[in-house]
Amino acid sequence: xxHFSTRKSWDTAVKHLARQRLLxxxxxxxxxxxxxxxxxxxxxxxxxxxxxxxxxTTL
Numbered sequence: 001x002x003h004f005s006t007r008k009s010w011d012t013a014v015k016h017l018a019r020q021r022l023l024x025x026x027x028x029x030x031x032x033x034x035x036x037x038x039x040x041x042x043x044x045x046x047x048x049x050x051x052x053x054x055x056x057t058t059l
Contacts, residue, residue: 012051018043
């Protein structure tokens with residue numbers, strides 16, 4: 001029997017918050033813990049222009 005993990009998609013606003021180092025200002029510790037650290041690290045290193053024309057969701 002094979003086990004496949006479910007891939008999660010993250011809202012672009014969460015990626016922006018990570019890149020701008022604001023996750024801890026907006027999300028609860030439980031919410032942050034649910035995001036893989038590898039994702040947060042990758043988002044922190046993305047260029048600011050990657051989502052240049054994306055409209056952010058209001059949190």
